[in-house]
Amino acid sequence: MMEVKSEEKDESNERLWSWGAGTDGQLGNGQLQDEQIPQQLSLSSHSHISSLACGAAHVIALTSGGKVLSWGRGNSGQLGHGEVVSNMLYPKAVTSLDEHFITHVSAGWSHSGFVSDTGSLFTCGDGSFGQLGHGDYASHSSPIKVSFFVDQQVAGVACGMRHSLVLLKGCLLNQVYGFGSGKRGQLGVSKDRIKSINLPKVISGFEDVEIVGIAANGDHSAALSVDGHLFTWGRGFKGFEDSHIPQSLNSTLKFTKATLGWNHGLAMTGEGEVYMLGGNHLGVLSDLHSVCQANQLTVDSREANLEKVPGLDGTKVTDIATGAEHSVLVTDNGEIKTWGWGEHGQLGLGDADDRTSPVTVRVGYDLDEAASTRVYCGSGFTFALTKF
Template sequence: MEEEERVWSWGAGTEGQLGNCKPEDEVIPQLILQPSLSPSNISSLACGAAHVIAITSSGKVLSWGRGSSGQLGHGEFVNNSLIPKPLPSLDAYFITNASAGWSHSAFISDTGCLFTCGDGSFGQLGHGDCTSRCSPAKVSFFDNRHVTKVACGMRHSVVLLEDCSSNQVYCFGSGKRGQLGVSKDRIKSINLPEVVSGFEDVEIVYIAANGDHSAAISVDGNLYTWGRGFKGYEDANSPQRLNSTLSFTKVALGWNHALTLTAEGEVYMLGGNRLGVLSDHQSMNSEKQLHENGEIKTWGWGEHGQLGLGDTCDRTRPDTVNLRYDVNVEVSCVRVYCGSGFTFALTKP
């Protein structure tokens, strides 16, 4: 019989974010046996500070982990949920995309509607107030527009619309480090979406957010970043294009670095411990290239075991994570998702 795909998690788990029903950290990958989390049922995952969102192949939503700010969307402000629970309030919609921030969540339906819940104290929910919500509420600002992607940072949100007009990328929430990109001046916070400046003649196809950082990739492969600078470098209050001849297709933001994927399948790192600033064009290097054989390689902060290497040590060089659940069976990684101190992976034999 053909082996099924599998779900693994490791790292920080004291608030149930690992989905294994145990409120404790795990320093090595743990196989998740929750029936609702079978890979054949999962379309995508989104990992936040201490909560996780799963979208199923049928467009339904499950969430678990920390819920004290309402970010789980279960209709109540709860401390945590150790097991995945559905969001009944979204049952009438087919959800295609989701993002998890520090304490807020966002969801997009196949019809382009945006819903948000969780901590709203900085306006990051986009409803025109600073109220927290424990159930997903539709962001009425986009009622006549089609939202295709959403990315949640620590206390801000980035939205990408379907059309190619100059008003294509919007931000809302905390802007104290320039992560909103809506003005050349620093803005403390906004609670309604405002268009990001600098993209008047640029078609954006991909967005990302994390911490106090935001990023976007254009249709012609240019990478733009804005927000907090690292290691003493100045913040960027508006999108800055990376001066590079490479063509980028994806970008993932961490607290102190960014990883970018090129059209040629190479991975480059910006920032981190190498002079580190997202707008510093000289800090990019191709040292951290990934393998094509499905291995997972991790490095960086390891305090909670999130590197999956069996300890809580930091690593300055990539090391391979062992996902072998049977001594005679090797697995190949399909997808990896990183939260704040924890990791999920979907694999196949």
């Protein structure tokens, strides 16, 4: 999801934590094993991390100085380390981007995207579905500039399982593009079924709204407008039909952030309330679709798909993240809460059990000392970045 860059602050005192699936080195701790409780990583040589992006089993870190680090699974070149396509157990600099100041990164299932301060887009990794946007189906182990946008200003990129979305800067016409796999409608470029496309194609339906954020995961896509409306397309949530063009959520709520998993999504309002879209038995809060059928209710499916996350009354949420089938949030008092699929310990609760409602994670620091905490999810793992 795109986020507004805040004013630079002193980031000399920060801590990075990881937990969950680690068999590809994605936890960045030098181990090839799962961790069921948060483990603090050493930042001695990689301080000033401003944000992360987590994919299926790889992680991209962006520093406040515009540099990029990556680690985890590298079998498709998604780490961007050139000829080296092996897994990395520790953060390693993506040196081919050193001459650029990178402002935004995204990690998909096995591909990655990078946006520079000059509005250039670079991609690397698996390209077998056209998700790199280079006009072919080749894979690349180093970030390559997407020439389609050479005369335009890219604001952000969102990498899904096998597709990508791009948001351009400062324009209302032709502002969002899609490329890659489109079999579930996740490209949003045509009402007809599309197997895949390897060049960016404009997504229709946004001519009268200004989009400020995009998100992609699994076969889902989403966009957030400047006035807080949430649009989704692609694979239908909870068994509802796929949507091949963007559809606005039928809600009066105004959202400020949205994230997507494989079968669900989270959306946060400006008041710090969190709502869930879709889900399944591993992380769903209830099955509204079945309830409606059982009671023969006529409910707009796009409204029925939205449910407020329980147990948070009177608590403001400051950040959200979604993995494949688990969810994470941060409250205004610094608590991290998780729920959903827990097989790899990605909930950070010391076991491999699933949870159907948010549970507080014990992290090794005093909550009163933390100035801010941001959370990030890969398919089966979780990261937390805390500033003090």
